[in-house]
Amino acid sequence: MWKKQTLSSGPDHSLGATPILAFGLMKITGNEQVTRNSLQQINTANRQVAKTLLEKVHVDRLAVQAQETGSATTDINELLKAAALEGAALAEVKRALKDTNPDITVAGLETAAPKKLTELFKADGSNAPEIWKVAKKTPVADITATGAKAKEIDAVTGIETLQATMSYYMRAKAAELKKLEAELKKLKEDKENKKAEISEEKECNKAEEDKNECRKKTGCTYDENKNKTKCTLKKR
Incomplete structure (x- = not known):
């Protein structure tokens, strides 16, 4: 596919009749074999004297690498x-x-x-x-x-x-939240139960001193020893 030729001038000319391909990444040797240029051969001092694109990229990468290393702080x-x-x-x-x-x-x-x-x-x-x-x-x-x-x-x-x-404290926080949620739920239930008891107590109190009427009401008890409100809610 490729034939040896001598390039007499230009930045990529080859006096040894080994044309350079792909911006210096590959070359054709004397026996017409395509080989890869070793990156170790790139020793251009700076970008101004770089001839090929590969050399320029190599110099730029070294500059970036030096900047990254030099700018890192441990303060x-x-x-x-x-x-x-x-x-x-x-x-x-x-x-x-x-x-x-x-x-x-x-x-x-x-x-x-x-x-x-x-x-x-x-x-x-x-x-x-x-x-x-x-x-x-x-x-x-x-x-x-x-x-x-x-x-x-x-x-x-x-x-x-x-x-x-951090995971330890996240688990501890989750456990504490779960505990608080359970306590809040119980407080709400107690509040609702208290409301129900008050309502039931009032219903018992309506019977006043009527023993028979008191006994008809569910959950009520009649205490003759009390001076007032003898019909009250049974203690649970």
């Missing part, structure tokens, strides 16, 4: 500021607001959450380090220890341990 304060401006921070604020204000509307949440986020961390996230100074001393359950032990959250090391600690 905790800068990382905290950046975290405060991420979408995840806003999502957590929304979740917290929803937990503390169950009746808040979607529109209300969308308005209140950004305001609360700015109130907590400031518009540029600069208050995040100050909040962390307090938050990092919060005691949490030490899930790696035997028994009920605690340690400051700042002492939790390793992403897996941190995730497991």
Whole structure:
């Protein structure tokens, strides 16, 4: 398909009669075999002296790689500021607001959450380090220890341990909510039962001192020793 030819001029000319293909990715050797150029051969000093597209891309990639490596920061304060401006921070604020204000509307949440986020961390996230100074001393359950032990959250090391600690509290929260729901249900039932008892008590009281009438009423009892309201509801 390809025939050897000598290119006498141009950036891709080959005095050895080995034409370069695909912008330098492949070449045709002396025995007319198509082979791949080794990337190790690319040692162009900079983009200005790069001749082929492959060389230019190679130089650009090295520059990007150096920029990515050089721009990475390990400064905790800068990382905290950046975290405060991420979408995840806003999502957590929304979740917290929803937990503390169950009746808040979607529109209300969308308005209140950004305001609360700015109130907590400031518009540029600069208050995040100050909040962390307090938050990092919060005691949490030490899930790696035997028994009920605690340690400051700042002492939790390793992403897996941190995730497991968060899961522990999420399960505990779910269990607490379930308990509260059961208690609320019982309170409502007790309230309804109390209303029913009051209604039944009033119905018994209508018989006043009429013993026969009192005994006809379901759940009523007649006590002759009482001076007033001798017909009352039986105790349960």
